Amino acid sequence: MNSRRASPPPAGKSPAASASPWRARRRDREVKREAVIRAAARAFNRKGYHNTSLDDIAAALEVSKPTVYYYVTNKEHLLFQCFLAGVEPIRAAFREVQDQQAPARERLNAVLRHYGEAVASEFGWCMVRAEDQDLSPAMSRHIKTLKSEIDQGIRRLIRDGVQDGSIEPCDPKMTAFALAGALNWIAHWYREDQSLTGAEIAAAFVTIFEGGLRPRSASQVATRAPLRRRARISR
Amino acid sequence: MNSRRASPPPAGKSPAASASPWRARRRDREVKREAVIRAAARAFNRKGYHNTSLDDIAAALEVSKPTVYYYVTNKEHLLFQCFLAGVEPIRAAFREVQDQQAPARERLNAVLRHYGEAVASEFGWCMVRAEDQDLSPAMSRHIKTLKSEIDQGIRRLIRDGVQDGSIEPCDPKMTAFALAGALNWIAHWYREDQSLTGAEIAAAFVTIFEGGLRPRSASQVATRAPLRRRARISR
DNA sequence: TAGAATACCTACTCATGAGTATGATTGAGG
C-alpha cells in the first residue's frame, strides 16, 4: 500500500499534502525544507508540540521519518523554524512603520494589525507558544530575545504615542502586555472559530484597544434604567 | 540517604515542601490530596505539563510515585483538578456579582479583576493552559464547557453594559476575546516578572480596558510636534 | 556512462515516563 512512487506521476490525484514537492526526486532542497516546516506547523497547531511525533509529520508528507531528519536536524529546531516563520512578518511590520511620519498611535495600530494577522496565520500557534521549557537553553535564549525585541518595540511605540499626544497617558509596560496578550490569545481560539479572517480580527481588536469600554459619547452615562438582566454563568 | 522517616519528627528542619502533611502517617486524606494538587500546579507552572513527570511531583513532596497515585487517579485527572482549582474563584466572582445593582461595566470590572488575580495565582497556568489536546475527549468536553460558561458570562456582561449605557457599543464576542486573552496571557509572563501582585496587574488592566488608547482629553490630539523617535526593533 | 553525490527507506536503539503488582509498615478500634 506504500506504492506511492510506483506510478511516476500520480496524475491529478493530489494527495493529502496538497502540491507536495515529493513527487519524483528533485533537487529542490529549500522547497522541500519549507514544506516540512509548514507541515510541522500545521501539526503543532492541531495537536500541540508534545502530542505531535515526527512520524506524524512524516506521514502527513507521505514520507518516512529519516527523510524529515534529512531536512531538519531536530524536533526542537523544527519548532524554532516555525517560530521564526511566525515572527518574521511582525519584524517586517516594525521595519515598515519605522520610516513613517504618522502619529505613533497610528504606527502602533499598523504593527498590531500585522501582529494579529501573524498570530492567526498557520505559524501563529508556533510563534506564540514556543515555550522556553521545551527548548534547549540556547534556543530558549534566542527565542526570548526575539520576543523581547517585539515587546520593547511595542512599548516604544506606546511611549512615543504618549509623547506626541496620540495615546492617552498610560504605563507602557502593562499596556504592551495587555495588547500583545489579547492578540497572542487569538492563536488559542482561531483554530476552532474561523468565522473571520485574521485581518478582520486584527482590525476589530485595534478598534477595541483604541476606544476602550467606557463610553465616549458625553451623553447620559449609566443613567439609564439598570435593566437588571442576570449575569448568569450558564448559557 | 532516603532515611527520611527514620527520625520520627525531623524537628524544625522544614523540608523543601513547606509544611508537608507527610510527616508521620496521619489520616488526613483531603489535606494530602490538596497538597498533591498544589505540588502538581507548581510543577506544571514551572516546567509545563508535558515536561513534568509524576516522579517529579512525588519528589517535590518527598514521597514515591505510587503514593501520588494513591491520591490521584491520573496525570490527566491531576491537571483537571488544578484546572478546577483555578476556575473556581472566577465562577465565584460571577456569582458574587450577579446580585449587585451596579451598572454592568462595574460588574464586569469586578469579574475581570478576580479573573486576573486567578490567572496570576498558582493555579493560573493550569487553568489557562489546560489544553483539550492533552486530555481525553470526556475531560476535554468538560473543560471546554467550563471555559465556555465563563466566556458567555463575560459576553453577557458586555451586552448588558451596552444596553444600560455603561459600555461603549461594541461586538461582545470580539471584546470578550480581547479582554480574556489579555488576562489569560498574564500566566505566561507573570512567572518571570513578579514585580506586581496579581491584584495590581488586574487593576492596571481594567484601567487600560476602560480608557482605551485614544486620548479622552478633548484637547489637541496628535497635533503636537511628531517627535520622530525611531520605533526601532532593538532594545 | 561510470561514479559520485543526493535523496530516501527499513529497521533498528535507547531513554523516558505513565501506570501497576506486590508487599511492608503503621495507626485505630476492639
Added chain:
DNA sequence: CCTCAATCATACTCATGAGTAGGTATTCTA
C-alpha cells in the same frame, strides 16, 4: 495486644517516540 484497613515503597511492565545505522535507489556530472 491483635487484627484490619489505610498508607506507602520497591521494583517492575510496557508503550511511545526521538534519533540513528546502514543500505538502496535516483539524479547529476564529467
